[in-house]
Amino acid sequence: MTAQPSFTPAIRHLLVMGSVVATLALSGCATTGGGRTDDPFEPVNRAMYAINDPIDKYVFKPIAQAYVDYVPPIIRTGINNYFNNIDDLFSVVNGLLQGKLDKAGNDMGRVMLNTFPGILGLIDVASDLGIPRGNEDFGQTFGFWGIPQGPYLFVPLFGPTTVRDGTGFVLRVLWSPTTEIPDVAVRNVIYGLGGLDVRAQALGTTSLISEASLDPYTFVRRAYLQRRQYLVYDGNPPPLKDDE
Amino acid sequence: MKILLNAWRGLAGLAIVMLAMPVALAQEAPDVMVKRVANEVQQIIRTDPKVQAGDQQRIREVIETKLLPNFDFERMTALAMGRNWRQATPEQQKQLIDQFRALLVRTYSGALSQYRDQVMDFKPLRGDPAATDVIVRSEVVRPGQVPVQIDYGLTKTASGWKASDVIVGGISLVTNYRDEFNGQIKSGGIDGLIKTLESKNQGLK
Numbered sequence: 001m002t003a004q005p006s007f008t009p010a011i012r013h014l015l016v017m018g019s020v021v022a023t024l025a026l027s028g029c030a031t032t033g034g035g036r037t038d039d040p041f042e043p044v045n046r047a048m049y050a051i052n053d054p055i056d057k058y059v060f061k062p063i064a065q066a067y068v069d070y071v072p073p074i075i076r077t078g079i080n081n082y083f084n085n086i087d088d089l090f091s092v093v094n095g096l097l098q099g100k101l102d103k104a105g106n107d108m109g110r111v112m113l114n115t116f117p118g119i120l121g122l123i124d125v126a127s128d129l130g131i132p133r134g135n136e137d138f139g140q141t142f143g144f145w146g147i148p149q150g151p152y153l154f155v156p157l158f159g160p161t162t163v164r165d166g167t168g169f170v171l172r173v174l175w176s177p178t179t180e181i182p183d184v185a186v187r188n189v190i191y192g193l194g195g196l197d198v199r200a201q202a203l204g205t206t207s208l209i210s211e212a213s214l215d216p217y218t219f220v221r222r223a224y225l226q227r228r229q230y231l232v233y234d235g236n237p238p239p240l241k242d243d244e
Numbered sequence: 245m246k247i248l249l250n251a252w253r254g255l256a257g258l259a260i261v262m263l264a265m266p267v268a269l270a271q272e273a274p275d276v277m278v279k280r281v282a283n284e285v286q287q288i289i290r291t292d293p294k295v296q297a298g299d300q301q302r303i304r305e306v307i308e309t310k311l312l313p314n315f316d317f318e319r320m321t322a323l324a325m326g327r328n329w330r331q332a333t334p335e336q337q338k339q340l341i342d343q344f345r346a347l348l349v350r351t352y353s354g355a356l357s358q359y360r361d362q363v364m365d366f367k368p369l370r371g372d373p374a375a376t377d378v379i380v381r382s383e384v385v386r387p388g389q390v391p392v393q394i395d396y397g398l399t400k401t402a403s404g405w406k407a408s409d410v411i412v413g414g415i416s417l418v419t420n421y422r423d424e425f426n427g428q429i430k431s432g433g434i435d436g437l438i439k440t441l442e443s444k445n446q447g448l449k
Binding site for chain 1: 441
């Protein structure tokens with residue numbers, strides 16, 4: 001019994017190309033919207049945020065907390081390493097796409113070490129050898145080549161993003177090595193673990209947001225946009241004007 | 245006997261004053277200051293038994309005496325207010341500074357213990373040595389994770405360099421609050437913002 005992959009390669013590439021075109025189109029018209037230029041869909045986004053908040057609070061956060069409380073650290077570290085290794089692979093690709101050869105070389109070394117001696121990424125051999133992780137992704141590559149971030153979006157069960165970064169994320173998922181796993185059940189378990197890993201990593205952050213912010217929606221939006229801008233400029237973003 | 249004791253006390257007092265003087269006179273460089281304070285606080289977190297036991301009163305004391313004197317909350321509040329700062333009356337400004345300070349102290353004192361085992365790597369200061377606003381860069385290294393850059397925005401004041409912004413992984417605290425303050429002011433004016441800050445601080449107690 002062979003399970004069918006959900007997308008054939010041809011359809012996958014069509015989806016990818018379609019999403020890139022959509023980004024370019026949406027990013028282009030974003031700057032002309034009224035109100036806040038970076039969040040023209042604020043009312044919709046706020047509604048999405050309001051939907052997401054209780055779901056996260058009563059479902060995903062407790063699950064992530066239970067995962068941290070009951071699953072031994074060595075297993076959680078292995079799972080985190082596995083996904084980091086895939087991120088590193090994409091960091092190689094995106095380093096190359098931006099001409100950052102040193103960074104790409106570093107990340108390539110990490111992927112080689114962690115995939116083979118590190119057993120498919122489960123053991124982070126490269127970090128033990130002191131090779132730092134790069135942190136490049138498709139959203140940053142688009143930004144590097146001057147594509148605007150486009151409207152800010154808050155997606156329930158996913159979180160803050162922009163049209164540009166969301167498109168990058170779609171590419172990352174569609175091209176992920178995980179999609180090559182033929183067994184749907186195994187693949188879905190891996191996706192589930194990936195989500196769990198991401199949420200578990202963010203446990204500390206969400207409690208800080210609720211304590212520090214006057215309006216969590218605004219707080220998350222500004223923090224996300226600042227962070228992405230910083231990553232696009234590799235840690236040296238141009239300064240904001242006083243009233244931005 | 246008594247005279248001797250008093251003389252000794254006087255001398256000891258003098259010695260302390262003299263020890264403190266070079267720092268005050270020479271105007272410690274901003275990067276040296278940040279590094280010294282960070283190391284001092286980390287040392288306390290690592291060695292003080294009360295801090296380790298989670299004694300909130302002691303933790304507050306460490307923050308009040310070691311960290312806060314190195315912050316310029318007035319400048320921080322003014323930066324977070326942006327152009328609205330000039331619209332506020334002196335009385336409103338004072339309330340804003342007090343409330344913002346309280347909010348920051350309360351929310352970030354919980355994070356203090358996380359500094360315990362962090363390896364902080366301070367970068368050499370770049371830029372104009374005569375500048376009155378500088379950014380001191382540091383990096384926190386965590387095994388297996390992308391390092392986090394923590395930068396401190398400092399302003400030169402009459403009493404030495406004071407921090408007016410903290411930028412964690414590219415997220416500036418002041419810039420983040422500027423959006424929040426702006427939003428509150430748009431819907432309820434400056435008094436509305438003060439009220440929101442007050443009730444936030446009440447709720448956190």
